[in-house]
Amino acid sequence: MRNRFLSVVLILALALLALKAAPTALAQGGMMRTECKEDLTGKTITLHTFGDLSGPFAPITQPLAAGFADALKYYNQQGGICGATIVLQQDDTAGRQEQTQSLYQRYRAFDPKPLMLLLYSSADAELLREQVAEDQIPVFLFAGSTIGLYGEKADKPGWIFAGIPLYTDQFGAFCRWLAKAWTTELGREGTPKIGHLSWEGAFGRSTETPETTAYCAAQGVEVVGGEYFLPTATDVTAQINNLVNKGANVIFTTSLASGTALIARDLVTLGLEDEVLLSGVNWALDSSVGLLGQATLKPNGLPSTDNIYGILPYLWWDEQTEGTKLVQEQFTANQRPLTARGISYLAGFGAVDTYIELITRTVNRVGFNNLSGAEVKKTFENFQYESLGGVFKYNFTETVRAQDQVRIARLTYARGADGNPIVVEVGGRKLLVPVVVPVTKEFEKVPDLKPGGADVVK
Amino acid sequence: MDQPNIKLRVQNLTLRFGGITALDDVSFEVRTGEILALIGPNGAGKTSCINSIGGFYRPQSGRIFLDGQDITRLPPYQRAKLGLSRTFQNIALYTNATTLDNLMAARHIHMRSNLIGEAIFWGMAQREEIKHRRVVEEIIDFLEMQSIRKSVVGKLGYGLRKRVELGRALALEPSLLLLDEPMAGMNVEEKEDMARFILDIHERRGVTIVLIEHDMGLVMDIAQRIVVLDFGRKIAEGTPEEIRTNQAVINAYLGQAE
Amino acid sequence: MEILGQPGFAVLQGLITGVLTGGIYALIALGIVIINKASGVFNFAHGYMMLLGALIFWTFFQNQELAPVVAFALSGALLAILSTGIRYPATWTRGGRVAFIAVAWAVIGFILLQTDNLALRAIVGTALGAALMGLLIERLTIRPLIGQPLFTTVMMTLAVGEVLLGLTQVTWGSVDRSLPIFATVNALGLPQAYPPLRIRNVLGGTVVIKTELLIAFGIAVAAFIGFVLFFRYTRLGLSMRATAENADLAQAVGLRVRAVLAVAWAIAGALAALAATLHGSSTALSITMPGLALRVFPAVLLGGLESIGGAFVGGLVIGIAEKLGTVYFGSDVGEQLIPFVVLMIVLIVRPSGLFGEERIERV
């Protein structure tokens, strides 16, 4: 099976070279890593992480773990952190909060105490928010949870830093763009009206807040309401009908992989693919959605998930930069399957890179022997860094704890020189290759829509 | 309206299950302090009758009086409080509990402790526990069950289980005891023991007893009056001598004298 | 045109989708009911059996090179296990049995290796694989518990679920997979789902019927009719009913209780795979699949734990309640609250479900 995946990846690479609209303008120069002031050869530094690997979020977290593993191998070959070997301490919570709690208690008791904890579930971050502050362990989180980062009233930045923008802010940025692009770029009539259609739970409900609704209204975009579905749902036509009956012509989703694909599929089922625009947070643009969506095709012969709009706060695989090339190389070298070629793998890889930079800077500032969570947090609080040479851009400060630069992008499928979609064959099955194409070229700052945030409409 | 010496009065009792009539207009009286036997062929409605008196079945019509009080509509546990107690045809003990606990459980209606007191156990609840334990120990002595006091009843032999069940019925301190085939499946020796216990309960404790039993010899020996049921109807009532010679009874039930 | 304040076509749409998804619920419920009917065990592992079954299907459907070999081995293992439990005519010699198995294996192997039809191969392979899964579960975990308290067995199914989850993780990982079985191939060579049936201008709008759900519903109906006949008229069906009621007694009258249980588990395994595959074809194969079985519990209870027909009606009622509830009260009420409210009401009105067997009690 391995060899076949390898060949798929090679075909993919070729296909991508043929991409007409390769956005080379964004390609960065060399990758910037802070020079080491100290040589740590012979030492080991542990990267601590736990999260849901076998529970409800597993579809998206498994490639993340693959990203960790490959990045670790690569960077350790490159000299680790100033010569120190990076060791991964990783555990599975199975999506259970007791397990999160118990693992955290184990982790905080490690000697030495973790310098940083890498988490990827909003719920875990929210649960541990107070505790990590007490134990002085900073957290790097790959989710956009307002409460986790800023507390219940969003007024207390804690010890948690997020690699992507807050979901509320992502939604705000989307409204802002939608208002401008509605009649021009998208060529639609009337005014945009958004309905939320997301997974039930804290994650799915995170974008529908009074602040976002008010902000969108101020931009000229009406939010008509929200409907929710369970990850096990077979069908969401009733929810879509409800939203459309309320006047929605845009659906915004906060869901993962099969969730977003299901909405796209049922839009086609109802024949609404041209009337209703599907959009979502950064996870909605993932390749997992693009792969799953091919089971249903639109009348125009393209997959149901073609043309999903959403937030892209990082560079994508197809954008030719040193960083993406590096990731692509490692991805190929480790014979990862096509299904792993999504945001999770990228995020896992980027997180390791960020960790190295973070620790390097801290070591430079206070020396290896004085390394501590508190010092790492200090570094974090003034952290401008372009991870993987610009794939992820961080600009954390005393008050800003989440990544805040985004573009709007579109999920579509790779086309050949003739304009036809490229079809590849994997294990006897033919597939289109999902790609993410930025719609706005420049990164823009997201509006600050946490309760009491700067851009909240009074 | 009842004479004081009528313990239980069953009046025009009719009970149907689906299309089957289990009891058809049955009436009889139990006098205070007597042993009344209820006999009849299988399916004659004896157990249905006892179940109606105990409150497990709700008869479609007819009324039941205990000590002159109409108990037809009372739930079973209320009847128990009025002094009604029984044993079951197929032993219905608390199989996973010990003999002692089975008997103590029957002291339920005589106990007053509340949940909080029990949870703390100190003081009231403990004193009460000891008080009732004495009563139960008396019954254990009376029925000669000392050696099985702490045995789990599910593991006891059939005869002993029957005896424990009798003890449990007694622990309620009833004034009327309904015994549903207390001697089924016993050999003569065990039957003798049981008969002795029943007579003792009757004589020493002054309990009125209604007895269902198939062993005619035994019924004739210890019952003072007999009611005979067949196909849900009462076909005879009278002293053992009268029943023994009643032709309807012989045809329906006894067959040729042994 | 409005029905109780909602657009008529939306209500009709909800009703139709409810019935069709109810068909899948009913199939899941049927798998749970059959095990309960045969062994009195409420199977918490059913959701995990579904996940594993569907992944087996996916493997056969997806993989042209490895799958036939796997299927060949699988059918051999299955026959080997069955051969210890099958009742041959008494006159057969050992050699006859071996020959019978060899021929059966060769026939199955031939079908699996020769056919180009992915779907056919996948169906045969999955039926074998899922039945084997059921047999193994029964043999390794349920059989040692014969005669033990019922709840112990129920808990055992829970542990089995965990193990199945672990096994699927090891073998397939946890990424979502698409499973386009009800599809043709379009000009690009891509599988193209059958277009939905559209009924225009009904009650003020267009009503669509998803083809794959309609097919799934049809399969469910066929399966139900088959099982009703099976339990009513076959000796094995009668044995299962007897075993379910009183396993000790069944053994005393000479039924091979273990074989009966094994067959029930094998059937349930195959049903789990069927339901999961149909569900997967309408969305995706996801590791969240076991959660779906939990959502079907109300349907099982609604119909009555031992009733085949009840499982069907229960599935439909829950499906319809969910979708109409969503139309009228929104999805958070419709999908998460209404099924359980319906369940509560039914249980209070009819304590043993709509079609459950009344307990026959005597004192």
Next chain:
Amino acid sequence: MSANIRPSGVFDTSYAQEMRINRTRFDQILSAGFLGVILALPLLSRAGPFGIDLVQPGFLGTIERIAIFMIAVQGLNLLVGYTGQITLGQAAFMAVGAYTTAILMRNGITFWLALPIAALFTGLVGLIFGLPSLRVKGFYLAMATLAAQFIIPWLLRNPLAPLTNGASPLPVPRADLFGIEISGLWLYYLLIITCLLAMIAARNIIRTRTGRAFISIRDNDVAAELLGINVFAYKLRAFFICAVYAGLAGGLLAIEARSLSPDRFDLRNSIELLAMLIIGGAGFSQAPIFGVSLLALLREALIPSITPSLQEWLPRLLPFVDSVNINAAIAPLIFGVVIIAFLIVEPRGLAYRWEILKISWKIRPFSY
């Protein structure tokens, strides 16, 4: 069990003496020793006064959660093990207790008042969901309570969202006693002592009037009714006690976890509480001790401690499997296999095995 087998030389001279929980010296020493070790554990940790580092602080947390879940499982034991009713909603009842405690505390009510109020309130909620037991028996009842398991989190997530933060987490303030914050060792001892009291109370309930009524209902509800026990009232009482225990456990969990979310109390958790009871041995008062300890230690201590080495050599053993998949599979596989093993070896629960062990110890050297 043959509880009447005792070593020779042990005689009871009064009923009070016979009613003691630990009647032999062996039992007394064992339970005192066990309690002593539990109470001494934190003193041997880094947080203790001696500054020695024998016990990992993470392990203390595990024991805290064991204490909390023991309370919930004991409640379940009273209902399932002793009264013979089934509930699949224990986690939902815990949620009621936890959220009530948290909401009261967030509104300035002291923990010491909030906890009992929450426990009682949970008891009342338990009564409501116990009502179907009037008509419904066995697994159907389990499913009626399953409804509780979905309706209660739904209420927390939707209509009660202004109080509970909906699907988002609800932070819980720290409890305090005369100005001292209950955390660290204080929290540990608070939980252990509450658990101990709850266990003793349960044991007392079991061996007195109410408990016997429960057992009567479990073993033969018809006979119980005909012998003067108001079966329905006592079933409800069992539901009430069960829910009170769940509420108590929930309240304690609130101050232990300090952050609540509805996901924490889902069906999986309910079923797992039931699994703890079954594996411990339903209908034995020690069941929670065995069941909760086994499952919690397995999940929180054993599996995490062997996972690293498994992550090391399993991929080498299975080179054709992606190591990422193996890592994710370790926990469910071990957990499932161990439970299967325990259920096969001792289907009636560990407490049953424990009783057998005690008896065979007492009558040694004879096997029967």
Next chain:
Amino acid sequence: MLEVQNIEVVYSNVILVLRGVSFEVRPGQIVALMGPNGAGKSTTLKAISGLLRSELGEVTRGQILWDDHPIQNRDADEIVRKGIVQVIEGRPLFRHLTVEENLSLGGIVYENGRHIRDDLERVYTYFPRLRDLRKRVSGYLSGGEGQMLVIGRALMAHPRLLMLDEPSLGLAPLLVAEIFEIVKEINRKEGVSILLVEQNARAALSITHYGYVMENGRIVLDGSAEQLAANEDIKEFYLGLTQLGERKSYRDVKHYKRRKRWLG
């Protein structure tokens, strides 16, 4: 054809129930096993029929020979296939199934299943009442009908040895006589050997050829029906007759009863 040789049975590895029981059943014989409750009669039957295992019991010593082949500790269904069918005490039925379905289940083990119609007819000739009830759900049968059904169900399996455990339990005198009459007829017409466990010694001795008396897990007495009926101890303890041959009244039983036990 059935030979029980000195068997010992232990429950749950701790409780010793049978302490060396031996007896035999010859072809065509009706053999009765009598004794007080708890003597181990039912356990003996279960040891033969393989039903001990579901109660965690086990034959630990001795052997049970069926046509000279040991069959102890085998599975119950296997024993049934060998031609030994036990009718369990308490008349257990598949209560939710109809009478005819119950009967068919008895015949399901019989290899030539297609003769099930004939077998049903045969059972209905012994128990005509069952024919009228055949579509009735068996849970609603009366005690006597139930007893007929379980015996009929056992017959369906074409047993060579039929073991009846307390068939008269809780039945009216007329019914007891009827059932025993049928048992006798079955024995005569089908040539089936019968092993009967019975409290009702009078009824039992009226149809048996040979009898054994058990106490405390041991056989304490055996003999032909006539010998046993003539035995003084049997007369007193099982038939309730005084030395003079008259039945004594239960009212006259004294508290200080004379108890006599065989052996110990």
